[in-house]
Amino acid sequence: KQEVTQIPAALSVPEGENLVLNCSFTDSAIYNLQWFRQDPGKGLTSLLLIQSSQREQTSGRLNASLDKSSGRSTLYIAASQPGDSATYLCAGMDSSYKLIFGSGTRLLVRP
Amino acid sequence: DADVTQTPRNRITKTGKRIMLECSQTKGHDRMYWYRQDPGLGLQLIYYSFDVKDINKGEISDGYSVSRQAQAKFSLSLESAIPNQTALYFCATRDRADTEAFFGQGTRLTVV
Numbered sequence: 001k002q003e004v005t006q007i008p009a010a011l012s013v014p015e016g017e018n019l020v021l022n023c024s025f026t027d028s029a030i031y032n033l034q035w036f037r038q039d040p041g042k043g044l045t046s047l048l049l050i051q052s053s054q055r056e057q058t059s060g061r062l063n064a065s066l067d068k069s070s071g072r073s074t075l076y077i078a079a080s081q082p083g084d085s086a087t088y089l090c091a092g093m094d095s096s097y098k099l100i101f102g103s104g105t106r107l108l109v110r111p
Numbered sequence: 112d113a114d115v116t117q118t119p120r121n122r123i124t125k126t127g128k129r130i131m132l133e134c135s136q137t138k139g140h141d142r143m144y145w146y147r148q149d150p151g152l153g154l155q156l157i158y159y160s161f162d163v164k165d166i167n168k169g170e171i172s173d174g175y176s177v178s179r180q181a182q183a184k185f186s187l188s189l190e191s192a193i194p195n196q197t198a199l200y201f202c203a204t205r206d207r208a209d210t211e212a213f214f215g216q217g218t219r220l221t222v223v
Contacts, residue, residue, distance in 0.1 A: 004153070006153075009151075031209070032209060034211065034212060036214075041217075041219075042216060042217070043201060043214045043215055043216040043217050044154075044201065044203075044214040045214075046211045046212065046213065046214075049210070049211045051209055089153060089154070091153075091154075091212075097142075097161075098156055098159065098169065099144070099154075099156070099203075099212055100156075101146075101153035101154040101155075102153050103151065103152050103153040104153055
């Protein structure tokens, strides 16, 4: 059974810092991995989708990597801004085509 | 208009009442999902549907039922609501397994 873990649960950084959010999964037979952003009381916004055949995806200041052999994905945020403050969720698609979510990392970027 | 619309956005109901949460999408996707999110936790899958005739239970389906009325509509019902079903509920759609999932804005349900 696929399990997804995110560390740390919360992170506070000063504005301008580069940061890395971690996501690990137990089953390397992952179909793809998707990173989401969730603002308080709001829905999920898709940030990046990495297929199992890919190693990374980039969008603006965001870069996500996927290493199936080690069961890890990272989300790199460059030059963080207060507007990046949100909860970031990763979700892996298992062999039954279900999205399995981690519990998220709550990010605060201080001005 | 949002691609994935959930109604209602907020609902307070009493223990034992039947309640239905509705989801509609304009993306033309076959696959639809219902998730529940509890404070500080990730999303847990309740039910999912790969097409109108294909309904599957997720991790936490007990106490819930669903109906896929059309390709664009997927409803979640709580037959007899209980307080520990108080949570944020999300509907999601995707086109194929290798494409992005899109989420609605969520329904905040409180059972008192």
